[in-house]
Amino acid sequence: MIVGLCGGFTTFSxxxxxxxxxxxxxxxxxxxxxxxxxxxxxxxxxxxxxxxxR
Numbered sequence: 127m128i129v130g131l132c133g134g135f136t137t138f139s140x141x142x143x144x145x146x147x148x149x150x151x152x153x154x155x156x157x158x159x160x161x162x163x164x165x166x167x168x169x170x171x172x173x174x175x176x177x178x179x180r
Contacts, residue, residue: 141164148157 145157145161148154148160
């Protein structure tokens with residue numbers, strides 16, 4: 127459980143840092159694309175895993 131918790135924090139930290147870097151550099155289209163794709167792909171993979179294990 128601790129490995130999963132720590133892994134989640136480091137993954138979110140990387141996501142946040144990359145988003146902040148895009149924001150600070152003024153790459154707004156890339157920022158929105160990155161955030162939306164990360165969310166959509168993450169949800170899609172979670173749903174796929176759920177369906178496979180059912």
